[in-house]
Amino acid sequence: MDNIFGKSFESFKSAAGSVANEMGYVKFQEGHKNADYLMNIVENLGILPVAEDQAPAPKETSALKILTTDIELEQTEPEVKAEAYVQPEVSADELAAKRDRMSQARGAISSIYPPDTTTDENHDDYIDGIAA
Amino acid sequence: MIKRLFKHVLDRREQERQAELYRNFIRHEAKLGGELFGPIPKNHRREFFCFDKHTWVWHEEWTDAKGATHTKTTRYDIRPDGILKAQDNQPYQQATREETINLYNAAKLYKTEVLDKIYNFV
Numbered sequence: 098m099d100n101i102f103g104k105s106f107e108s109f110k111s112a113a114g115s116v117a118n119e120m121g122y123v124k125f126q127e128g129h130k131n132a133d134y135l136m137n138i139v140e141n142l143g144i145l146p147v148a149e150d151q152a153p154a155p156k157e158t159s160a161l162k163i164l165t166t167d168i169e170l171e172q173t174e175p176e177v178k179a180e181a182y183v184q185p186e187v188s189a190d191e192l193a194a195k196r197d198r199m200s201q202a203r204g205a206i207s208s209i210y211p212p213d214t215t216t217d218e219n220h221d222d223y224i225d226g227i228a229a
Numbered sequence: 230m231i232k233r234l235f236k237h238v239l240d241r242r243e244q245e246r247q248a249e250l251y252r253n254f255i256r257h258e259a260k261l262g263g264e265l266f267g268p269i270p271k272n273h274r275r276e277f278f279c280f281d282k283h284t285w286v287w288h289e290e291w292t293d294a295k296g297a298t299h300t301k302t303t304r305y306d307i308r309p310d311g312i313l314k315a316q317d318n319q320p321y322q323q324a325t326r327e328e329t330i331n332l333y334n335a336a337k338l339y340k341t342e343v344l345d346k347i348y349n350f351v
Binding site for chain 2: 124131135140144
């Protein structure tokens with residue numbers, strides 16, 4: 098780093114002494130901040146080429162996009178979808194038989210685990226909801 | 230009164246000394262900054278430096294075959310929404326994409342090759 102502008106940097110530093118140290122520190126910090134400022138702005142412009150090895154791997158976003166497309170495709174056929182969810186007609190006898198089976202299942206479970214009296218009513222609601 | 234005058238003169242000298250020191254640092258940065266872009270052709274003088282947060286300068290000076298001296302100074306104005314440049318007191322214009330990327334790479338190198346080398350004594 099000698100002979101810069103006809104004066105070596107080393108002699109310049111030693112002649113400037115401690116003031117150079119102080120100012121050098123300030124200039125160093127300032128310079129780094131300024132370079133970072135410029136770099137941040139350019140990065141935010143989104144114009145920097147992405148190196149191949151740094152390119153983001155196809156991941157959730159593209160998968161999500163495919164999923165979203167699929168969902169959209171499904172939604173373009175609402176009638177078909179609606180038909181698929183039509184409840185089959187259940188006779189009163191079948192419903193009663195189903196309730197019996199559920200009741201037996203609950204009995205079997207309660208013989209293993211003591212009934213939870215605090216939430217039993219809620220469980221009934223839940224089971225009745227499925228049965229209906 | 231004399232004491233105040235004496236202090237004023239001393240303060241002023243200190244300020245001048247610091248200003249001179251600051252300029253010298255900038256000169257050293259400019260010189261090394263000019264070397265970031267490869268070999269400098271004969272009869273060319275190239276400088277590149279950061280003046281402040283919003284200003285980067287590229288200065289090129291050369292002598293042609295007829296002995297005439299030419300200079301071109303490019304000033305880059307760093308704004309939150311992009312980079313503007315002005316050449317030789319011409320109006321500002323938007324830096325091209327390629328030039329902006331080059332400036333980005335230059336600033337990156339400037340940090341490691343200029344700042345870190347010049348101020349490694351701190």
